């Protein structure tokens with residue numbers, strides 16, 4: 001049973017929002033251990049171990065800073081450690097999360113140049129290339145991209161963004177939000193030359209909310225020496241200094257670090273490539289179900305289809321929020337709401353984190369029964385189409 005339920009519904013709750021994702025029992029058991037002295041001798045061993053393991057998940061040999069905060073905190077840390085008031089940042093408006101990051105930058109005193117999209121694909125690399133080529137004075141100090149746009153289900157191609165920056169011979173930093181992408185879709189901090197990677201605990205890492213991350217390149221560290229935005233809690237410098245011995249400058253989220261240690265073990269035991277293939281397969285099965293129902297996937301560019309979640313557009317005149325309410329009430333399943341301009345127009349199916357074939361079939365069956373219960377016109381059999389795909393692609 002859930003810790004807090006206003007009305008008892010039998011059976012396990014399906015938490016199919018695209019984060020927080022379901023926390024596996026093995027991680028819950030790890031978090032359940034007694035809190036330890038974060039200045040004591042054992043903590044340094046744990047700290048060093050977990051800091052090394054998280055580097056393998058980001059595919060980096062550079063420092064990964066861990067904050068006791070939600071992903072939004074790590075967004076702020078990425079900006080305030082590298083930039084100064086009045087600096088220009090080129091941001092790609094791929095959806096609601098990119099929009100929120102841009103708003104935050106504005107509040108911090110950063111000038112943002114927007115590369116817009118129609119929210120139905122990932123970042124527009126050609127437009128980024130054009131903007132950088134036109135910036136001969138190198139006024140743009142950073143390019144900021146959301147890797148997996150959780151509001152639309154579009155994954156941007158970060159290696160191509162990197163190439164555009166290099167081809168323009170532009171010195172801008174590359175800042176990437178992979179809060180919902182990390183550990184669900186391939187990500188390579190070092191190989192892709194990302195300067196700051198932002199992530200969080202409650203999505204692909206299968207943890208509760210409360211940890212967030214900055215993976216930091218040498219170039220970003222150098223930029224931080226001259227960056228003039230005020231920072232204290234988010235300052236990388238004391239973090240990286242204390243992390244050298246496995247400790248933190250202020251109290252870390254001790255029990256979440258136990259969970260992170262176990263989450264990394266689980267991901268590495270399965271093998272990251274197997275994890276990514278699992279999500280790709282579930283995403284394909286989900287899209288087949290959606291198309292069979294006669295509905296549209298929000299992302300229109302197959303190169304940008306997200307393995308993490310699928311955003312589904314409802315037929316004109318039907319309420320996605322009413323559908324979600326019906327599904328919650330009848331089948332005890334939470335689906336993601338449409339964000340920003342997609343509010344009530346679309347809903348989101350999360351297939352990230354600790355997720356297998358049977359969870360997917362339960363999820364899609366719940367959606368299909370919900371479509372019927374809510375009177376949304378659709379062609380029955382989408383769940384069957386997904387089942388056929390899964391059976392033929394073990």
Ligand SMILES: *Cc1c(COP(=O)(O)O)cnc(C)c1O
Pocket residue numbers: 019070071072073097146148149150177178179180200209
């Ligand atoms: C979830 C999410 C965020 C926000 O993270 P919080 O943990 O809610 O602060 C930002 N960006 C993306 C892409 C996300 O998926």
